[in-house]
Amino acid sequence: MKVAPTIRDVARLASVGVGTVSRVLNDSVRVDPATRERVLAAIVELDYVPSAIARGLSTGRTGAIGVVVPFLTRPSVVERLRGVEAALSQSAYDLVVFNVETEERRKTVLRLLARGDRVDGLIILSLSPHPGELADIVRTGIPTVLVDAHHRAFSRVVVDDVLGGQLAARHLLELGHRRIGFLGDDPQERFKFSPSRLRRVGVARALRAAGLELQPGYVRTGGFPRETARRIAAELLALALPPTAIVCGSDVEALGVLEAARQAGISVPGRLSIVGYDDIEIAHDLGLTTIRQPLVESGRRGAEMLLEAMDVAERPPVRVLLQVELVVRATSGPPPA
């Protein structure tokens, strides 16, 4: 339980003042090469590492970047987080993860963060805070980037979810489907903002463009976690006239549908086509047709934008739009004759 050496120890050993040590540490201003050498030697000798906390108290910065995520259980969130981590590991910042699974915890966490001295920068992933909370964050002046969430006041990286929904529906329409359903998240569960809802809007729009309607009876929400999606899909498939194709708000929900179909003995894509959303890794493994969005990339870009914004002060928010893309695999085909 030895105590770590302080800057004072280094100064003493190198026969210099603490100021000088601090200077070589932060290579600010000019330090005589000779003394710099002495200091460096002392640092090595003592195996000295500066105290992050003390430095933080003094500079007002923490050396940490916070990432607020909902549901670490969702593969899409994890992939985004991985992108964030990849970018941050190139920097000197620590990555502090705030997982938020309930409204209450979201409030607690954001209030904490709004203190302004907990983290130097903030990434909010797939989560739309309330206006008041956002205002608090703006007020602190903490550089913040949103990933998979929209707000004019912040830099953000997003995709066009309406377009994604359209791509999915068009694909099915081209295959000849007419009875197309949608299974997505419960909007309220995602704290107001809901990509899932936008995807549904896209589906509806594509159908309308084809002279069809997205039947209310074919739309179901509340699809997380997968087990719930499976149950809901089973209901959908048990209809007298079930849809011949289902677009899902996420790949995880698509897996639930896939399972429901298997249990009901409905062949995919023979009698039912399924299109997911996200293209998480497992989608590839299972041959799921889906709408791909660059998940890892979104996290990486978000983190990079944040790091930049933290260097240069006060830049106007930018909006980065990543592309979605249809990936046809084995769960979509022509409707049954």
Next chain:
Amino acid sequence: MKVAPTIRDVARLASVGVGTVSRVLNDSVRVDPATRERVLAAIVELDYVPSAIARGLSTGRTGAIGVVVPFLTRPSVVERLRGVEAALSQSAYDLVVFNVETEERRKTVLRLLARGDRVDGLIILSLSPHPGELADIVRTGIPTVLVDAHHRAFSRVVVDDVLGGQLAARHLLELGHRRIGFLGDDPQERFKFSPSRLRRVGVARALRAAGLELQPGYVRTGGFPRETARRIAAELLALALPPTAIVCGSDVEALGVLEAARQAGISVPGRLSIVGYDDIEIAHDLGLTTIRQPLVESGRRGAEMLLEAMDVAERPPVRVLLQVELVVRATSGPPPA
């Protein structure tokens, strides 16, 4: 960019000394109910939240727990991390994630952590630091728990990987297999300690008990990431007399084998049986026969043990052994006639 109120502001507003405010904050000793009320009111009035950093500098604690993980890309690691998070979110500690993908970064991170004031507690996941690094950590006195890693000096939660390997092999032997192969990690990649290697030992042991040998020609390592596993498996399957069953060091590698079999037109389990290890979520989806170990649970237990250890000082290290279990699904069956 307003400045956050300090304890001094609260003290002034409540007409008390900072000491008193600090006391009600940490409800240490007794404070007169009346003054306590005044202080509380001032706190609310100013929307005051104590500075974590300042408190940290003063108390020597950070309010953060560090988790060192290798390869955030591995599903098994992510599931364990999720368990850690679940336990920690019940506490007041922040979760700082240190992802370590290279030898160098491991050194950097552990050196940083060895400073002793970066985090209050440490969880090391699926990663075996070098003896010297461990010694540094012991010296700092930071409460530390190992998950999926072994060392007498630390509390740890582990499974019996040799047993796991045995279970896998016995299952295949009982099905009638005689030509059994093993595909696992490259031991060096995991920084010396290698669960994968222990699993292989288990397989070899089970074969020997049945009067067989694990043929060197049937053993391949270097199976991460999955694409590599696929390629290696393809070699194995291209042998003149290929194995009729392959035990894998992880589910991810098993997926690679599965893919190789598919590409080679080899039916599973008709002509090839595959057993994975871990039982990550996707294993269920793909019907992979595997050895289950409680991943999320391991993280949760580790975090709980750490929290306890941080309360009570100086307890001797304990070793928690979680159970492994064979889960038979659709990728294992009798060998071809």
Next chain:
DNA sequence: TTGTAGGCGTTATCAC
């Protein structure tokens, strides 16, 4: 170029 001292926001140790 370099040393000294004040300050960052708390907690904890004193007297009162």
Next chain:
DNA sequence: GTGATAACGCCTACAA
């Protein structure tokens, strides 16, 4: 009970 005040370890003017 409560109010000063000295740490905590560092950074950064300010002086020298």
